[in-house]
Amino acid sequence: MNRIGYACICLTLGNPPKGSGLPKITTNRTARKATWQREGLFYLGQLALENAKDLKRILEWNEKQGIRFFRVSSELIPWHDKYELTELPQYKEIANALFEAGEFARKHNHRLTTHPGPFHILGTVKSNVVDNTIIGLERHSEMFDLMGFTPSYQNKINIHIGTKADGKEVIAKRWIENYYRLSENCRARLTIENDDKASMYSVKELYELFHLEIGIPITFDYWHHTFCTGGLTEEEALRLAVSTWPKDIVPVVHYSESRKEEYKFLAEASKIKEQAHADYVYKPINTYGLQVDVMLEAKAKDLALLRYLELHPERKLHIV
DNA sequence: ATAGGTCAAGCGAGG
């Protein structure tokens, strides 16, 4: 099964027509630091509970569209790295809601993944940053545990290496040491992704410095690869990344297109960074005959995916 | 009700 999915936000459900009276459905309710420190954990727990309930509603909507791949927001449980989940007064209700979402996903063969933010840096020399990273990654893993998922790359927790400050070999060594501080469940889900800067980590470097050492799978990002090829063609890099996944798990790839190109007719186009993601995607995605699940990283989220499926109706064959 | 200002996390790049 080849799936195509979108990330974290369902614009359709999150922005109901004015006057429709429909509630906003979103998993991204959060609070600023000052607010929750003033209001306490009960406040955060309410947000988390509503987010968790809405996750299932989004999956139900996805199912109706034939979309069976979704990235779960890292903010579903706001500020989750600042406390134990069991400290939330609504913990049991949240756990139940997450389990229901997980049950729905299993029943309908949906794949759920996460992509913790760029502040999760396992290889940094700053020990407090590593400590926070470990807590954050564990929370993502706990969320999947609560959903009832057996630990596996099927529900991947995908991150970037994020630093090269004192040399990639040094970073890799430290990264791997810290990797073994993670729980087994978390490690069973953790994957790494190639970067969008020439100076950072290409697929080839991730393969040699990380995969060959600890067997961790590599998530291939088509768009990032164009900025950091490591001397490989797109097809070579894709095949190398795909080779790092266990045979019984469909590899995930990320796909997006250039915002600068998309808006080249605008005067402001010159200000858009080369790396910026487009709102929509237009070109057929070449998977070179490989079986992969494609995560679209487009600003227009579900709208971009639905339009892509209209542009390329043959794709629908791959998601049923 | 909405506009505009503001925000929590680490790092690298560009001005």
Add this chain to the structure above:
DNA sequence: CCTCGCTTGACCTAT
């Protein structure tokens, strides 16, 4: 030295 971009725009306050 400051700002942006990435992860994800959402929150909060004043009008």
